[in-house]
Amino acid sequence: MPIDTGDTAWLLISSALVMLMTPGLAFFYGGMVRRKNVLSTIMMSFACLGLIAILWVLYGYSFGFGTDHAGIIGGFNFLGLNNVGQEASAVYASTTPHLAFMIFQMMFAIITVALFTGAIVERVKFSSLLVFAALWLTIVYLPTAHWVWGSGGWLAKLGVLDFAGGTVVHINAGVSALALVFLLGRRRGFPDEAMEPNNIPMVVMGAALLWFGWFGFNAGSALTSGGLASSAFVATNLGAAGAAFTWMIISWIHKRPTVLGTVTGAVVGLVAITPAAGFVTPLAGLAIGAIAAVISYYGMVLLKIKRGVDDSLDVFACHGLGGIWGAIATGIFAAASVNSAGADGAIFGNWMQVAKQLVGILSVGGFAFVMTLGIGKFVDKIMGLRVNRVEETVGLDISQHGERAYGGFLR
Amino acid sequence: MPIDTGDTAWLLISSALVMLMTPGLAFFYGGMVRRKNVLSTIMMSFACLGLIAILWVLYGYSFGFGTDHAGIIGGFNFLGLNNVGQEASAVYASTTPHLAFMIFQMMFAIITVALFTGAIVERVKFSSLLVFAALWLTIVYLPTAHWVWGSGGWLAKLGVLDFAGGTVVHINAGVSALALVFLLGRRRGFPDEAMEPNNIPMVVMGAALLWFGWFGFNAGSALTSGGLASSAFVATNLGAAGAAFTWMIISWIHKRPTVLGTVTGAVVGLVAITPAAGFVTPLAGLAIGAIAAVISYYGMVLLKIKRGVDDSLDVFACHGLGGIWGAIATGIFAAASVNSAGADGAIFGNWMQVAKQLVGILSVGGFAFVMTLGIGKFVDKIMGLRVNRVEETVGLDISQHGERAYGGFLR
Amino acid sequence: MPIDTGDTAWLLISSALVMLMTPGLAFFYGGMVRRKNVLSTIMMSFACLGLIAILWVLYGYSFGFGTDHAGIIGGFNFLGLNNVGQEASAVYASTTPHLAFMIFQMMFAIITVALFTGAIVERVKFSSLLVFAALWLTIVYLPTAHWVWGSGGWLAKLGVLDFAGGTVVHINAGVSALALVFLLGRRRGFPDEAMEPNNIPMVVMGAALLWFGWFGFNAGSALTSGGLASSAFVATNLGAAGAAFTWMIISWIHKRPTVLGTVTGAVVGLVAITPAAGFVTPLAGLAIGAIAAVISYYGMVLLKIKRGVDDSLDVFACHGLGGIWGAIATGIFAAASVNSAGADGAIFGNWMQVAKQLVGILSVGGFAFVMTLGIGKFVDKIMGLRVNRVEETVGLDISQHGERAYGGFLR
Amino acid sequence: MKKIEAIIREEKLDAVKKALEEKSYFGMTVSEVSGRGKQKGLSLQWRVGEYRVDLLPKLKIELVVLDEDVATVINAIVMNARTGEAGDGKIFVLPVEMAVRVRTGDRNEAAI
Amino acid sequence: MKKIEAIIREEKLDAVKKALEEKSYFGMTVSEVSGRGKQKGLSLQWRVGEYRVDLLPKLKIELVVLDEDVATVINAIVMNARTGEAGDGKIFVLPVEMAVRVRTGDRNEAAI
Amino acid sequence: MKKIEAIIREEKLDAVKKALEEKSYFGMTVSEVSGRGKQKGLSLQWRVGEYRVDLLPKLKIELVVLDEDVATVINAIVMNARTGEAGDGKIFVLPVEMAVRVRTGDRNEAAI
Numbered sequence A, B, C: 001m002p003i004d005t006g007d008t009a010w011l012l013i014s015s016a017l018v019m020l021m022t023p024g025l026a027f028f029y030g031g032m033v034r035r036k037n038v039l040s041t042i043m044m045s046f047a048c049l050g051l052i053a054i055l056w057v058l059y060g061y062s063f064g065f066g067t068d069h070a071g072i073i074g075g076f077n078f079l080g081l082n083n084v085g086q087e088a089s090a091v092y093a094s095t096t097p098h099l100a101f102m103i104f105q106m107m108f109a110i111i112t113v114a115l116f117t118g119a120i121v122e123r124v125k126f127s128s129l130l131v132f133a134a135l136w137l138t139i140v141y142l143p144t145a146h147w148v149w150g151s152g153g154w155l156a157k158l159g160v161l162d163f164a165g166g167t168v169v170h171i172n173a174g175v176s177a178l179a180l181v182f183l184l185g186r187r188r189g190f191p192d193e194a195m196e197p198n199n200i201p202m203v204v205m206g207a208a209l210l211w212f213g214w215f216g217f218n219a220g221s222a223l224t225s226g227g228l229a230s231s232a233f234v235a236t237n238l239g240a241a242g243a244a245f246t247w248m249i250i251s252w253i254h255k256r257p258t259v260l261g262t263v264t265g266a267v268v269g270l271v272a273i274t275p276a277a278g279f280v281t282p283l284a285g286l287a288i289g290a291i292a293a294v295i296s297y298y299g300m301v302l303l304k305i306k307r308g309v310d311d312s313l314d315v316f317a318c319h320g321l322g323g324i325w326g327a328i329a330t331g332i333f334a335a336a337s338v339n340s341a342g343a344d345g346a347i348f349g350n351w352m353q354v355a356k357q358l359v360g361i362l363s364v365g366g367f368a369f370v371m372t373l374g375i376g377k378f379v380d381k382i383m384g385l386r387v388n389r390v391e392e393t394v395g396l397d398i399s400q401h402g403e404r405a406y407g408g409f410l411r
Numbered sequence D, E, F: 001m002k003k004i005e006a007i008i009r010e011e012k013l014d015a016v017k018k019a020l021e022e023k024s025y026f027g028m029t030v031s032e033v034s035g036r037g038k039q040k041g042l043s044l045q046w047r048v049g050e051y052r053v054d055l056l057p058k059l060k061i062e063l064v065v066l067d068e069d070v071a072t073v074i075n076a077i078v079m080n081a082r083t084g085e086a087g088d089g090k091i092f093v094l095p096v097e098m099a100v101r102v103r104t105g106d107r108n109e110a111a112i
């Protein structure tokens, strides 16, 4: 098929939007930590824009999307962007240049890595994080992306539905975050000290850029510009709106409608609608988002407050639980009438789809958890995952990056 | 007509751009209030992204754009997005999915509500604001949007021109803002205390996002990608540039060229060009913007300084006056050669168009003013529109939302 | 050729993206100065959005892109947007409205002027800067843009390649910045006082918006949506990623991997890939970016630390050196297989292309340097380029704009 | 000479300033501080759950005055900074042995 | 009465607060300051090159107490703010001639 | 011992620091304050219209020194913080009864 200019415009701008999500995440996370760790938190995301992009073109895209090997992993045919050109790919998006599809996928890999850093901010050693990130991309992300999205991937063939990365991006990141928390342990002072967010407007700015960019993430995943992209776009917005509103109300019931809770809700809704966006009716998005907020809220209460697990920025509760719910919800609400490449879900009587989704969740989630523990232990052994006591007390901005966020006469 | 991928890409990205305007507005407003009210001001906009989106898909779109009833209001045929699908609508944008048109319109409704909150920040009760917003959307926005843009709306049939919402969005919001100020009264301390903006860079960030998003707002309103969108795009930019520059000069004549004034000018120019963008030549946009800055500047002097009306963030002077001037200017400068769906304006001898525009201004503005007073009085009676004295003194961030913007060891 | 909706959508959104780069730059620069000069630094960029836009439609576009005169300058045929309409231009982008091409070019002119202000922040007089900017646009930018991009421009005819403005934008701005530094001299206190950046998160936000907008800058310069735009898009991202990563490593070798260095690297990489983006393979972009970081880093050490040249925000080292390297690199890495409108470069045996690039660099760079000195001297004579001692000490926010960035009870 | 250090509520600054001005005490130095005492702290919210902040924002006014002015100044502050609720603040009086005006080198009475 | 001014490390605030609380000294005023002394400064980085910052962030605690409480308070602070490295801070004791509670006008012992 | 509190212009901090350093007074504590006095305030602009700010940014330097050093220190500050225009600031000298070094528990002379 010839390249379509409209589809390409949509895929390119979507790639730019997804790129913007990573700095968005940097601010979303950066505003929530303590002042002494703002820059280091931002840097964990920003560095991915460099590191992961480079690995992606060297071998990442090839192992993820190259010629299939046993449904498990891609091949060597796209190494160094070999055979990835201005014409459409033979197997992926058929109306846009292969390069456009490749870079759209690159942006997903970048933000997935950036996502899990939120669990271990304020204590992880920067050098070790980079090494871990490179290994994690290679050993966890590339295979699982291939399973679900690669041509010939075993979960794809099984019929697991993941429109824009609920499983590949969010479950992967969320579960790995939890494994990392077990490896690194709590921040000094947690939970006795009130670790107050240093800058909530910065968190809101980050959430706004995430929401904005997520239109590219989800509606861009249609890979064409038209009815499907529009439907996914609407579902995405309703997922965010429904969850933001729900979280606001829950937090109000407990005490007051917080801004931090509302924007967190928005992000959780966006997470949950991600796998479903192009398979469900827009209105189902509203329900998926609203329910996601309830699940994440109480998951967070359980994990952080009841169990004292210091998943610092709640990556598992937001992305892990949100992603798992989204994957199940896709199995429930999917409608073949929305997307003929999809399937009917449980509400149309096809309970099998839920079962398939569970296979996706368990295989990807289980794999990510085990592998993260392994890679993390390895990195810990060779170079140490955590900064020392003094570095943590002084703050990572100064100890890891030799900088402080706000200069001036005095502070 | 079949769906056009280029037109759809343009309409979707425009919807995303308009979505981004609401957080943009949150920062534009949030930077101008006092530190103790930053979050509450931001939240007034952000909450609309949740609340209004939900109401819009449930019944808003249907009442605004559903089957016409006597030119006054839409119907029930689009309730819950019924009949709003991936194909083009029968009567609206014919080359893009109906869902895309629906969500583009949703973003307009959201920001219109967010706009008027600027008049009553630092004192309005959050719960009451939400109730008021829901009622206002239903009773004021949906009918007036139908009058002007709905298929069969009486102002549309009359030939009133409003390309992207000068009347529906800005006059509506500006006039309602003024009515709300009359209901709520001044902030404690106004005008004796210097209520210094807490963060002008944040205001600039907001203005930048607004300007950026406004390309979607105005050029997206062409609903197609091509000559008309390009012309509207250029006119939009010139409106902003002309007004920013003019405001800077006026403020310089009075004393110094302020940043706050320049970005305010940009926004005022964008307001004024909104109804005209797709009906006038790009160069006319420059004139419309420049004149808008003069009108708004002196309107602000008159209202705020001379009369002591505490329209806190000058919503009436910016959006009300800017919108009224823009609507009249559309009647003056419109050129059928730019847009055959438009008309020739007064400069081409058609003074009738100005008269029609005045009908639009007076009917929508009058309706909005009276209804806002009514709804506002009602909400005040049942739950009180204003926080109490202590809550206002402590600040709305803590009293309404249980949060403070900037945490740290101490402050 | 008829207007293509996909190409137009891409060109319009690219124009919006490039527009956003100017506020992006405002924050990138604003975060690096001292607190007392934040607003004035932001204003230098923001004011260009007003001033340059107006001059551009009045005569700028016409002199740059109007009918050629001897390869040196355009003509009068596009004055006041005369003959610039909704149809495609006869000589420029043939599938999009002429107005779209015109405004895309406008955004380039705006940011070029904004770029050089970084060299003279914290001491330049605002009124003089505006006068200088208007003269510089007219005398330096319009001719050189015509040479390289104008139909019939002598450098274009010679075969100099500049895909998106390495020469016209970055060398022009970088070299002019250096000339301005010679005219204005150092800031009071430089280099003895540690002039600490006041807000590094603001710098990161600026860099993020620049990176995001640069997709429009470079991939938009394809003027169509398809293979070429996709290839330029990928090369752009790799240039940024390669340089960000390299700068991070260099700064690590010297001491620690700084955030400020990493985002500076990203911008330098974007600068260097600009002239090459649509002429080289994506992977070459990675090399171009990585080498650019090395050149800029050590250029900065040499200029600022060794020689004590107070190019305050390193405009020459970033944009001048980055642009020169990018222009040469285009001559080295260009591949006709990527873009048939381009040429093969030195790696394909065509060393002539490097020679041509050098002609471009020297003629534009030399012209800009000499003219800037001349215009600068003139402006200095009639109105003084620099604020007085007290104004500089108090800070430009208060002395030039009558404002301070952060208000509150006290500070 | 005495130094009067008054810790007051932020929102009372304007009233106190005005009152002192009327009695022609114009010079003063103000800073942002955080304090705790009888006034109970704030309970703020995170995404989920709450945390307490017991150091609340206050302003500290420092004024150096002649011995005979101490009573008047204290009175003016007390009258104008009071709300009657816990947290209104404290005034402390400290001895000052010397004052110098940097601009002129003037000492003591002449300096303040 | 005495005013105790303690300059301590930021991260020791919680421990000091808790220790004073246990001895029922609850009222205090805290502010952000920057200090230098024996502790060597920081070397921070620009895009290229480094610069030194010799004023480091500290917190200042101010407590007005009765004369007989001075020793206890000093002791509590010293015990809890110490790390043993240069930069732990100082405590200064200044005489206070009068204290007033703004809310009630109470003086001296009754005020603090 | 005495505590010297100097309120100076922000831009004079470096000069004062350097001058004190040369006379080997290195330890000090600095904080951001706002002050008013003879210096007239600022007139700032809103979107339209102006407002006055009469509390201007200053820095407060606090140094505790031995009695015999007071004159030298005051002199160094006065010489280096002066511009000759209203707003240069003040120096106040207060008695200090005790000083303690947190790190070691050293008292008085040994502590500062």
Ligand SMILES: Nc1ncnc2c1ncn2[C@@H]1O[C@H](COP(=O)(O)OP(=O)(O)O)[C@@H](O)[C@H]1O
Residues within 6 Å of the ligand: D007, D034, D035, D036, D037, D038, D039, D056, D058, D085, D086, D087, D088, D089, D090, E026, E027, E028, E029, E030, E062, E063, E064, E065, E101, E102, E103, E112
């Ligand atoms: N012993 C003390 N020493 C220094 N400052 C104190 C002391 N007690 C209270 N303060 C300051 O005074 C403020 C008000 O005190 P508080 O006890 O809350 O109210 P009130 O004075 O009305 O009883 C506190 O926030 C704190 O800043």
Ligand SMILES: Nc1ncnc2c1ncn2[C@@H]1O[C@H](COP(=O)(O)OP(=O)(O)O)[C@@H](O)[C@H]1O
Residues within 6 Å of the ligand: E007, E034, E035, E036, E037, E038, E039, E056, E058, E085, E086, E087, E088, E089, E090, F026, F027, F028, F029, F030, F062, F063, F064, F065, F101, F102, F103, F112
């Ligand atoms: N002479 C002084 N006067 C006032 N404050 C001082 C003085 N000396 C030190 N300080 C304050 O005490 C802090 C700690 O002092 P420093 O000499 O670094 O450590 P230590 O007390 O452990 O020897 C400094 O950062 C400064 O705020």
Ligand SMILES: Nc1ncnc2c1ncn2[C@@H]1O[C@H](COP(=O)(O)OP(=O)(O)O)[C@@H](O)[C@H]1O
Residues within 6 Å of the ligand: D026, D027, D028, D029, D030, D062, D063, D064, D065, D101, D102, D103, D112, F007, F034, F035, F036, F037, F038, F039, F056, F058, F085, F086, F087, F088, F089, F090
């Ligand atoms: N009586 C006072 N008590 C405390 N601080 C004062 C007093 N008078 C002035 N100041 C402080 O000194 C600063 C400079 O005083 P000002 O009268 O403006 O200048 P000058 O000392 O040169 O006459 C003020 O900004 C304020 O911080």
